[in-house]
Amino acid sequence: MQTYRYEVRFLTPAFLGDAEQSGRWRTPPFKAQLRQWWRVVYAAQAGFKPGLEAAMRQEEGLLFGNAWLTDGFRKSLTRMRFDKWQQGSLRAAQWSSLSTVTHPEVRQAVASDLYLGYGPVVLPRGAQRPTLKANAAIQAGESAVLSVAVPAQHADRIEQALALMHRYGTVGGRSRNGWGSYALIPQEGTPELRGALPVRDWQRCLELDWPHAIGKDEKGPLVWQTTPHADWKELMRTLAILKIGLRTQFRFTTGRNAPQPEARHWLAYPVTNHSVGPWGGSARLPNQLRFKVRALANGQLVGVIFHMPHRPPPAFHPNRTAVEHVWQQVHAFLDAPAQKLFRIQGPKP
Numbered sequence: 001m002q003t004y005r006y007e008v009r010f011l012t013p014a015f016l017g018d019a020e021q022s023g024r025w026r027t028p029p030f031k032a033q034l035r036q037w038w039r040v041v042y043a044a045q046a047g048f049k050p051g052l053e054a055a056m057r058q059e060e061g062l063l064f065g066n067a068w069l070t071d072g073f074r075k076s077l078t079r080m081r082f083d084k085w086q087q088g089s090l091r092a093a094q095w096s097s098l099s100t101v102t103h104p105e106v107r108q109a110v111a112s113d114l115y116l117g118y119g120p121v122v123l124p125r126g127a128q129r130p131t132l133k134a135n136a137a138i139q140a141g142e143s144a145v146l147s148v149a150v151p152a153q154h155a156d157r158i159e160q161a162l163a164l165m166h167r168y169g170t171v172g173g174r175s176r177n178g179w180g181s182y183a184l185i186p187q188e189g190t191p192e193l194r195g196a197l198p199v200r201d202w203q204r205c206l207e208l209d210w211p212h213a214i215g216k217d218e219k220g221p222l223v224w225q226t227t228p229h230a231d232w233k234e235l236m237r238t239l240a241i242l243k244i245g246l247r248t249q250f251r252f253t254t255g256r257n258a259p260q261p262e263a264r265h266w267l268a269y270p271v272t273n274h275s276v277g278p279w280g281g282s283a284r285l286p287n288q289l290r291f292k293v294r295a296l297a298n299g300q301l302v303g304v305i306f307h308m309p310h311r312p313p314p315a316f317h318p319n320r321t322a323v324e325h326v327w328q329q330v331h332a333f334l335d336a337p338a339q340k341l342f343r344i345q346g347p348k349p
Contacts, residue, residue: 001079002155004162005187008082009143011293011301012232013090014180015120015173016138023088023137025144027080029171034078034148035064036211037161037169043212044198045157050207063154078158079149088138095121095137097129098233101240104248112233112240120173138172138180140232145187160195167193168214168292168306178239178291178303197221197345203324205309211288215309217331222307224334224341228300232293239291239303242341246289246333250326261319266312266326278317285312289330305334305341 008030016023039056046052060066065076100109113121114130122133150158165184172180186192202215202222215222226242229235250264257277258265265276268287275281292304309327312318334341 001149002152002158004148004159004190006146006148006162006190007143007185007187008146009183009185010138010140011181011183011295012140012179012236014088014138014171014175014182015117015132015134016088016171016180017134017173022135023090023172025082025085025088025138027082027146030146030165031064031076031078031080033165033169033171034080034158034161035060037164038063038157039210040164040198040212041157041160041195044196044200048200048204048208048213053210063150077151077154079147081147083145083147088136089142090132090137090139092132092135095131096233097131099237101237101244103244110240112237115240116177116236116243117174117179120179146184159191159193163193163195164198167294168290168304170290170292176287176290177243178236178293181293183295197223202307202309202327206311206320206323209311209313211308211310213308215307219335220343220345222309222331223344224305224339225344226303226305227340228296228298228302230300232301235293235301235303239305242303242305242334242339243291245339246330249329249333261316261322263322263326263329266318266323267330269316279315283315285316288327304344307331 014023016026016029039060042056043052062074063077066074098112101112101115103110111130114123120133121130123130162184169182170176170178170180171182184193198213199216199221200213202217205213205215226235226238229238247264247267252262252264252274254262255273256275258274259277261276265271269279269283269285288309289305289307294302294304296302312323333339
């Protein structure tokens with residue numbers, strides 16, 4: 001077995017629910033992350049060839065455990081453990097609401113944490129400020145040591161997946177909005193994180209209905225970075241402003257039970273007060289655009305926005321032309337000088 005040890009340090013609060021839905025150090029979210037990014041590495045090494053899923057699921061089931069292979073249930077060959085399992089140190093009574101942002105579709109200013117964290121962050125009836133829904137969350141700056149053990153023959157892909165977790169990974173509730181951003185810091189005896197950026201032409205990515213690569217266009221990878229910020233609170237406000245802007249550029253002409261989807265529905269679904277009748281009440285379409293917070297060597301933080309394009313599930317009857325048009329507008333919005341973002345390149349092999 002090949003063993004790795006990393007300090008996991010959170011850069012923004014993480015909403016990792018235990019049995020009581022309070023934040024606690026737990027390995028399952030990180031094993032899920034490792035599995036997700038392992039698939040991305042596998043797809044890139046397979047050259048994104050058609051039909052790769054069958055062989056990938058076979059190998060994934062052997063490595064991470066399964067109950068679907070023809071020879072029966074198998075335990076995971078991948079082992080993970082933290083050196084501590086305690087509850088997060090950030091209590092609901094200590095939650096300090098972030099500064100507000102303007103939303104053109106809302107009459108009053110909206111707290112940044114409520115906008116980006118709605119669900120784990122709530123505004124109780126009669127309250128003036130948002131707070132945590134659960135008893136606790138893991139605070140920014142908290143850390144623990146994660147040990148990972150895998151069979152040596154799988155070490156190459158696992159190492160590359162861990163590197164992608166470090167650069168793009170987030171865990172917990174509302175993690176696609178940047179909550180639960182973390183850094184993996186190799187401990188003594190563990191090699192430095194390495195691996196190339198798995199990119200693919202973003203329109204070709206729409207051939208598959210699962211996130212298998214970071215998109216690219218004629219300008220390069222679809223990865224944008226903010227200017228440096230002194231702390232996570234102001235950075236999350238910046239991310240809230242960006243998300244509001246890229247969403248509200250698509251204006252609705254219908255309300256509840258629209259007869260067909262509008263452009264904004266393809267960003268993420270459901271949308272409050274703007275349902276699509278043919279999609280029903282239980283349809284879920286996660287946003288393909290993800291936020292991540294990274295730490296710089298000088299202690300400042302930057303926000304990273306990246307697009308993992310894929311075709312919406314068949315149940316949505318996606319119109320490819322409409323989907324492409326929406327994402328072209330999003331890319332143009334993020335490239336516009338007014339957003340003060342710049343494209344960044346990934347690591348080379």
